[in-house]
Amino acid sequence: MNIELICSGSELLTGKLNTHASFIGDKLNDLGVNLSLITTVADRKNEFAQVLGDAVKRSAVIIVTGGLGPTFDDITVETVSEILNVKTYKDENVAKAIVQYFEKRGIDCPAANNERQAQILEGAKVLENRFGTAPGQMLHFVYNESENKKVRKTIFLLPGPPKEMCPMFEENVLPFMRSYQIKMKKTLVLHICGMAESLVDEKIKPTIDYLSANDDVEFAILAHQFLIDVKVSVSGENELTIDDTIKNINQEFVNVLGDNIYGYDEDTLEGVIQKMLIETKKTVSVAESCTGGLLSAKLTNTPGSSAVFKQSVVTYSNEAKIQMLGVKAETLEQFGAVSEETASEMLTGILNLSKADYAVSITGIAGPDGATKDKPVGLVYIGVSYKGNNEVNKFKFLGTRSDIRARAVNVALDSLRRMILKTKNVRVKK
């Protein structure tokens, strides 16, 4: 059975990364029903019609993303209508929902939205768009493979914006595709921080080599801004055997990676920290400089963060460091704003101000300007404190301004996590 993805959008032919292809490919792979083909085509009718015509011939399931919006280049519904020879109609419920979507925002619904986006293929199931106006559609249709052979096929039309497409795919396409799953498949993702990718690879290699003859077990390793994910996929006919295999592999990895594993599957570093702080009824505050608010933004990313996060300051200038955090003018003069001493006084200052249990400070040079002879771009001091016991470490990050800021934030979060582990012995368990 062929499952094929068509991504419509001229921007995908001129340099935009196709994140839909990787999202959908990954989700289907988790089910064990892989995509057989991905085609990216411009949102011009002739070309899209050609691709769609070929897809209808060769594949049992066709997933189309993009081209459902209200503008002139949104041609998906009318092209599918022509290729499959299925009429469209204006669905009054969909039209109403679109009007309501705009009403909620206090805007009059533009006529084009209502007319164009409410066009539904006859016989299609409307897929609710909880995050936008263009509904999706699922249509079963009959394809005449030869004079005597009729085949039932299915096409999904999904909106282009990832925020709208991803939940719609998970809520509608995945449940449908589950019926195509031959073997059961489960995955476990381990999240690791505080080790180089090559060291993680070296540590887990014996386990991977031992299992490499087993076709039912797959491994993948992925690193991004100092966070490393190891994905374990196990297939089989028996759920208990699969669970057992995953459990054993995880145990092997815990033995060699220990506390460097900060979480599993949907866990985030900031989410794990929040959970540990809530469990121990502690709070955290932040004083940051070169990261400009990114660390605070991460620590308030997870719903419920107000229980552990009260306040933070972004002290970009020396003046602000002195005035808001009580960093000494002499310290700044003698050691500079980017120094162990300043990072430490920032910790003391934010703890005095906030009365939080934990504090984190960051001061560094994100670049591309601001380097001096002794202090290169990428030099960052990261401090973490529990009740006034300050620890400051020096780092030298490579990459662009935005790499350096992202890496500093991840290392700062991991430093906080390790300080909480050390001071309270709270661990993430699986």
Next chain:
Amino acid sequence: MNIELICSGSELLTGKLNTHASFIGDKLNDLGVNLSLITTVADRKNEFAQVLGDAVKRSAVIIVTGGLGPTFDDITVETVSEILNVKTYKDENVAKAIVQYFEKRGIDCPAANNERQAQILEGAKVLENRFGTAPGQMLHFVYNESENKKVRKTIFLLPGPPKEMCPMFEENVLPFMRSYQIKMKKTLVLHICGMAESLVDEKIKPTIDYLSANDDVEFAILAHQFLIDVKVSVSGENELTIDDTIKNINQEFVNVLGDNIYGYDEDTLEGVIQKMLIETKKTVSVAESCTGGLLSAKLTNTPGSSAVFKQSVVTYSNEAKIQMLGVKAETLEQFGAVSEETASEMLTGILNLSKADYAVSITGIAGPDGATKDKPVGLVYIGVSYKGNNEVNKFKFLGTRSDIRARAVNVALDSLRRMILKTKNVRVKK
């Protein structure tokens, strides 16, 4: 003339991001010779042969990435050989180069590498791989379009690893493609904020409709978290004519969109604001609540931000709003933390603290928890002040917690931009 890209690699169908597609799409687009199609296919012979056969029929130039390695699933050369009916031979120079590549690293060359990777299509030009062992190939071939019509076509075979593919593409494919650049091409991207996508579409539609008969002019519209991009591409033989057309289209758009256009091409909202503040020698400070530091992070995103941004506070709790910003306890009690009054007192507080010229404040409910009967998730007050003249507006954003935070930040940036325009009459000019 059709140029088509085939990416061979099963990993691209199971979740790996296709960075080749965006790299090649972007580089060709800069030349004005766009890809017409991208197909991603597994490295299995039948499927790859099917895709390749279709491509040979419809396209004048075919670029294939991947499948040139030494292992069993590296099937590109043998499949191309079969589909085009062109023999292969072992190229002794290539074989020697591969052996030398391994020798340099002190490794014996595995026999498979030598045999498989040295197979070259008869008549093909060998493309040197400076960063790996598999050479690329360029082959011109004749395709019989009909009995009387023979067409000359070209196929490029490039290796899969990005560090090998990218330089080989730039050194060999780009110079070749330049000969296909019949027309010159230029693009202009307009960045817009403060209008719904459909309203932007409505405003620019007359211009687009007027020019729709002209094949040399293309438009694309793209919206993300309340920021809207309109991309105008103009091709032609004469650079002056192209520049003129772009200038006229831009003028039409400026007439209908006015100050809603915040920038062009590489401009970002925060970058434009930074430029205006530097030009007028003003500074800005921020007091944020539900956005948790995201607004500050944006305002420090652009190199050189320390000239305009001194400090900010994230006052997540009521206590912090009182203590750090001097928001009155009675205000919080009477109107609540999410209110026009609190947003306004936050402005006054951060201006007093920072002595900045402009201030921005955000207070709202990012959700999913925290809503009350009168105050739903997504309710956000955004304040902006110039020297104590406070303006606060109320918004109701839909979407996830992260949508609401991202939209609040973009609207806050735009409010600041409009306040700067109003108070200083500084405009971004093109």
